Amino acid sequence: MEYKDYYKILEVDKNASQDEIKRSFRRLAKKYHPDLHPNDKEAQEKFKEINEAYEVLGDEEKKKKYDMFGSSYNFTGGQNFDPSQFGFGNAYTYTTSGDGGGFSDFFNMFFGGDARKGSSFNLDDLFGGSGFTRSRPKRQSYESELYISVEEGYTGGSKEVNISLGGQSRNISVKIPKGILPGKKLRVKGEKWGLDGDILFTINFLEESRLKLDGLDIISRIDVLPWEAALGTKAVVNTLDGKIKVNIPKGIVGGKKIRIPNKGYRDMKGNRGNLYIEINIVNPPSLTKEEEKLYKKLSEISRYNPRE
Numbered sequence: 001m002e003y004k005d006y007y008k009i010l011e012v013d014k015n016a017s018q019d020e021i022k023r024s025f026r027r028l029a030k031k032y033h034p035d036l037h038p039n040d041k042e043a044q045e046k047f048k049e050i051n052e053a054y055e056v057l058g059d060e061e062k063k064k065k066y067d068m069f070g071s072s073y074n075f076t077g078g079q080n081f082d083p084s085q086f087g088f089g090n091a092y093t094y095t096t097s098g099d100g101g102g103f104s105d106f107f108n109m110f111f112g113g114d115a116r117k118g119s120s121f122n123l124d125d126l127f128g129g130s131g132f133t134r135s136r137p138k139r140q141s142y143e144s145e146l147y148i149s150v151e152e153g154y155t156g157g158s159k160e161v162n163i164s165l166g167g168q169s170r171n172i173s174v175k176i177p178k179g180i181l182p183g184k185k186l187r188v189k190g191e192k193w194g195l196d197g198d199i200l201f202t203i204n205f206l207e208e209s210r211l212k213l214d215g216l217d218i219i220s221r222i223d224v225l226p227w228e229a230a231l232g233t234k235a236v237v238n239t240l241d242g243k244i245k246v247n248i249p250k251g252i253v254g255g256k257k258i259r260i261p262n263k264g265y266r267d268m269k270g271n272r273g274n275l276y277i278e279i280n281i282v283n284p285p286s287l288t289k290e291e292e293k294l295y296k297k298l299s300e301i302s303r304y305n306p307r308e
Contacts, residue, residue: 004106006053006066014067018058025054026145026204033147035206051164052103103164146174146186146201150211150218153180153203154240154265163199170194174201179268182213210238216273218264219257223282224248239263239275246277254281 007014012024028050037043056062144163152159156178162171172193174186186201205213212219222235232250236243246258257276264273
């Protein structure tokens, strides 16, 4: 069986604090989120690894057991070992019900639930009765991250989410209120999903190339050609309320923003920001002979030098 180096997976030091572990998890989960990589199996597997690592390192009790096992036997990431030599019996004896929650055999060996009938293995026995026993309260609360797009936050609705709780994968439907903002928390009653507590989702907005939320303002980037920027033009722009036509003024420069009042994000109280169209000047990927000729002519007659 392969030893999983959860610290390496989450890109944190072994002495990292819980805040550092959580920040790194959020960063990596955002980077490899399936919504951003719908057809990338490698990224989706990476996302599963990140969730598994955080399931362990983000839980103080699991982290202690994992650290004690790793330090006791000096394992390194990717190293193969025989679980039976360390008191685990058959590695495949230790699984969750169903498909193991989508986690690796390594995870299920430690945290995948009760062993099958006939096994009396206990992690505390391996560590000499170190006292890391689990005391579960009658009702628990679970925390997770929910990543949504700017449009999903603006319009609201329901979103199907797959999360890992207690080593098991669960599909949960979350109602997103219209106008929710990043950092807000949504509480979902767990009884409907077979849990003995509520799930608290922290809302994060996905990073998008087209739209960016700044407070209640929306920044949307639009590409224009050099002659459009020089001569001015009209462009159709997608907004949260649909398409609008925007005047691009003559002589506009790259990075300049055009303000459209009251076309930004609307929060849950009805407050609304503005839309800012950011100009990005792009060159054609290739030129025809006639276009190249005109560019050469322009370079000969133009007196403007931006480097002077």
